[in-house]
Amino acid sequence: MIQVAILGFGTVGSGVAEVLEMNQKEIARGAGEALCLKYILDTRVFPDSPFRDRLIHDFSVVESDPEVKIVAECIGGVGVAYDFVTRCLKAGKHVVTSNKEMVAKYGDVLLKIAQEQGVNFLFEASVGGGIPILRPLMSCLTANRIEEICGILNGTTNYILTKMIDDGEEFDTVLKQAQEMGYAERDPSADVDGHDACRKICILADLVYGVHVDPDQVATVGIRNISVETVAFADIAKMRIKLLARVFPREDGKLAVFVAPHFVPAKNQLAHVDDVFNAVQVRGNAVGETLFYGRGAGKLPTASAVVGDMIDAAVHLDKRRDLSWSSAQENYLADVRDIPLVWFVNVSDGEDAVRAALPEARILGRDSDSCGFLTGPMALSELEKCGLHRIEQYPVLSD
Amino acid sequence: MIQVAILGFGTVGSGVAEVLEMNQKEIARGAGEALCLKYILDTRVFPDSPFRDRLIHDFSVVESDPEVKIVAECIGGVGVAYDFVTRCLKAGKHVVTSNKEMVAKYGDVLLKIAQEQGVNFLFEASVGGGIPILRPLMSCLTANRIEEICGILNGTTNYILTKMIDDGEEFDTVLKQAQEMGYAERDPSADVDGHDACRKICILADLVYGVHVDPDQVATVGIRNISVETVAFADIAKMRIKLLARVFPREDGKLAVFVAPHFVPAKNQLAHVDDVFNAVQVRGNAVGETLFYGRGAGKLPTASAVVGDMIDAAVHLDKRRDLSWSSAQENYLADVRDIPLVWFVNVSDGEDAVRAALPEARILGRDSDSCGFLTGPMALSELEKCGLHRIEQYPVLSD
Numbered sequence: 001m002i003q004v005a006i007l008g009f010g011t012v013g014s015g016v017a018e019v020l021e022m023n024q025k026e027i028a029r030g031a032g033e034a035l036c037l038k039y040i041l042d043t044r045v046f047p048d049s050p051f052r053d054r055l056i057h058d059f060s061v062v063e064s065d066p067e068v069k070i071v072a073e074c075i076g077g078v079g080v081a082y083d084f085v086t087r088c089l090k091a092g093k094h095v096v097t098s099n100k101e102m103v104a105k106y107g108d109v110l111l112k113i114a115q116e117q118g119v120n121f122l123f124e125a126s127v128g129g130g131i132p133i134l135r136p137l138m139s140c141l142t143a144n145r146i147e148e149i150c151g152i153l154n155g156t157t158n159y160i161l162t163k164m165i166d167d168g169e170e171f172d173t174v175l176k177q178a179q180e181m182g183y184a185e186r187d188p189s190a191d192v193d194g195h196d197a198c199r200k201i202c203i204l205a206d207l208v209y210g211v212h213v214d215p216d217q218v219a220t221v222g223i224r225n226i227s228v229e230t231v232a233f234a235d236i237a238k239m240r241i242k243l244l245a246r247v248f249p250r251e252d253g254k255l256a257v258f259v260a261p262h263f264v265p266a267k268n269q270l271a272h273v274d275d276v277f278n279a280v281q282v283r284g285n286a287v288g289e290t291l292f293y294g295r296g297a298g299k300l301p302t303a304s305a306v307v308g309d310m311i312d313a314a315v316h317l318d319k320r321r322d323l324s325w326s327s328a329q330e331n332y333l334a335d336v337r338d339i340p341l342v343w344f345v346n347v348s349d350g351e352d353a354v355r356a357a358l359p360e361a362r363i364l365g366r367d368s369d370s371c372g373f374l375t376g377p378m379a380l381s382e383l384e385k386c387g388l389h390r391i392e393q394y395p396v397l398s399d
Numbered sequence: 400m401i402q403v404a405i406l407g408f409g410t411v412g413s414g415v416a417e418v419l420e421m422n423q424k425e426i427a428r429g430a431g432e433a434l435c436l437k438y439i440l441d442t443r444v445f446p447d448s449p450f451r452d453r454l455i456h457d458f459s460v461v462e463s464d465p466e467v468k469i470v471a472e473c474i475g476g477v478g479v480a481y482d483f484v485t486r487c488l489k490a491g492k493h494v495v496t497s498n499k500e501m502v503a504k505y506g507d508v509l510l511k512i513a514q515e516q517g518v519n520f521l522f523e524a525s526v527g528g529g530i531p532i533l534r535p536l537m538s539c540l541t542a543n544r545i546e547e548i549c550g551i552l553n554g555t556t557n558y559i560l561t562k563m564i565d566d567g568e569e570f571d572t573v574l575k576q577a578q579e580m581g582y583a584e585r586d587p588s589a590d591v592d593g594h595d596a597c598r599k600i601c602i603l604a605d606l607v608y609g610v611h612v613d614p615d616q617v618a619t620v621g622i623r624n625i626s627v628e629t630v631a632f633a634d635i636a637k638m639r640i641k642l643l644a645r646v647f648p649r650e651d652g653k654l655a656v657f658v659a660p661h662f663v664p665a666k667n668q669l670a671h672v673d674d675v676f677n678a679v680q681v682r683g684n685a686v687g688e689t690l691f692y693g694r695g696a697g698k699l700p701t702a703s704a705v706v707g708d709m710i711d712a713a714v715h716l717d718k719r720r721d722l723s724w725s726s727a728q729e730n731y732l733a734d735v736r737d738i739p740l741v742w743f744v745n746v747s748d749g750e751d752a753v754r755a756a757l758p759e760a761r762i763l764g765r766d767s768d769s770c771g772f773l774t775g776p777m778a779l780s781e782l783e784k785c786g787l788h789r790i791e792q793y794p795v796l797s798d
Contacts, residue, residue, distance in 0.1 A: 138429075286529070
């Protein structure tokens, strides 16, 4: 029997407790022995929780108990969570987490401490919620040079976009509905401005390409400015608009990492990933295109991944998984403004002006004061010089 | 540096050699050291192959060379391949394979030998080609009770069905085209009669539910008898016809395992898996629905999974993965004729006869001598007693 602890009894933490209880048999089969939940740390009291006998308020109890071998951090953020995780690792405990903000910001540091201590630091739940993606990348697709990772990594924005597409509603209207239904936070910025997706693509980039990518340096465009006109233009082009987070190496060795709404052709699997679902497309030079799909958030799906990591830590109590990436490097990221992409553009110019400026443009539609079209492959820096009055512009994912 | 060998220099074997060469750097990073291809065993000669210096014809060279730590079996079938794999394991070598026929038939036996010898026997490539599926199931979704696995596991039949749907062609016509294009074998039975998909779902069932499922005992219906009328009926019902292989536990503890063409609602991700692509849907009681998509066959995709397993074996040279399942048990499989399913049925009776026999039926269409409809949930054994003259019948996948 292996003693474990949960830090933070919010949505994810209570899901982890629930899964540990509900699937005891399966977990014991996977881990080789039972996982026994000894402590749950939270500042609050939960007098009605069936787990109330495990609740404690003093972190040092967990930190100083040598019986606790595996700790699931479910507090979130980079304040107390980072402090506690550091201390748990230094106390020789294996740590698993769903905290993408912490992993994106301090993953290299925490993996280094874990390496020094000979313990595991695992974070499958930090990207794609319940979807197995980090481990398949690091232990199944290892025979590949990864040519691109492209994902729908935020459920809230995907839900909003799906509603905008299916119901033809404006962003503000759908956001309000999503907030009322609990799918969006009262302050929706982390989701709708793309920061959450950005952290997740940084973690994928870190793992696969081996160098820390600072989320603050990644070009990130959210979904706030997408108009119903643009959604309609996508439909005309037989595409759907999706917030994609992408990473791919360029020929000069630099890494392109960016988050932006994209026009996705209906033929691409990502076009059919709707509602709160997430999906990650991985292209390897041997395997070709693969896709991993599932629930990217939510109590039990996220707990599924956290407990999966706890089981893996239990199996590898004496042999740590060799995960690491090096610290951020100067000039490692490509300037995304220089990458040739196909663009959808909506301009407040007439069709004639568009044809004059960009003869290759494929006009999707126009009215008296605007024109929507697709360009050929061109850099954003070129597009900006075309002299048209651009209202919106989004990259188009190739087939 | 770890010395490895390939048995069989056909499509998969030559792909493995190619990937080992092409992605040396990535492979060394994943394995912690370089994998060096020492031998390729084949009865044939390949005077023009860049790997000709590694070719040997005598298996005992591999078997008796203690330097060779990892062997990739790419011969196929259950004759010489089974003999060689057994002998490699007994010689203390780790073995990886893409051979679904051998794993489906003798997986329990081979895993037992591997366990006795303390070596790995890995077979990610045997299901879903390049798609990571076995390892995610066994090391990411371990915190779940797996409620169902449902997959498009054969690329040839999926290609044929896609063409039948998109072009409205008859099965025989499309099969002939597929044979001409090399997508189908001259003797297409293993694919079109569902045996290949059957072997793969058996391997998934073995791993997840821990007991050997004999492919010969699995109810298996192929795609030979699907008519263009049925394809059209599916379209009317906003569904697409797909050959699905399914496994789920029933309430009485028995396992339902079957392969059959299904009507798949357009809302289900599986409906959008086209051409030679495969996909496996896994539903867990914590994670909900997940899907794994990619190329289920082909030289490099399959080699990607084989070499991925070689890397995993290299990482675990001294610690074997604890995979096993017990031998077949009496009365372990449910009788699929007793499982309540929604059915599409095409009968040579009039609409009135259908309404009289099955009042809940949803009529999709009729002409003078046939009527196509969907039933409510009912067992096949009940359907057979309804007194209608059934021409074709296929289960409908629930939303």
